[in-house]
Amino acid sequence: MARKDDPQTVEYEAKAKNLLKAELKRKGVTYGHLAEKLASMDIHETERNLNNKISRGGFSAAFLLQCLRAIGVHSLQLD
Known part of the structure; x- marks a missing residue:
C-alpha cells in the first residue's frame, strides 16, 4: 500500500481532485448542489464536508464515482 506522502500518491490524489473539480465546474454544480444530489442517492x-474532502483530494474511488454519477457524468477524457 502506498504511503500518503509518496510522491506518486500525492500526484494522483491531485489529479483526482482536479478532475472532480473540473467536472463540477463544467456541469455548473456547487458543493451545496452536490450534497443535494448525493442525498437523493442516499x-x-x-x-x-464535501468542500473539505474534495480540497484534500484524499477521497476514495467509490466517492469519486458517486459524485460523478450524481452530477450526470457518463464518460471522462483522461489525458
Whole structure:
C-alpha cells in the first residue's frame, strides 16, 4: 500500500481532485448542489464536508464515482 506522502500518491490524489473539480465546474454544480444530489442517492454529506474532502483530494474511488454519477457524468477524457 502506498504511503500518503509518496510522491506518486500525492500526484494522483491531485489529479483526482482536479478532475472532480473540473467536472463540477463544467456541469455548473456547487458543493451545496452536490450534497443535494448525493442525498437523493442516499449518500449524506454536508456542503462543508464535501468542500473539505474534495480540497484534500484524499477521497476514495467509490466517492469519486458517486459524485460523478450524481452530477450526470457518463464518460471522462483522461489525458
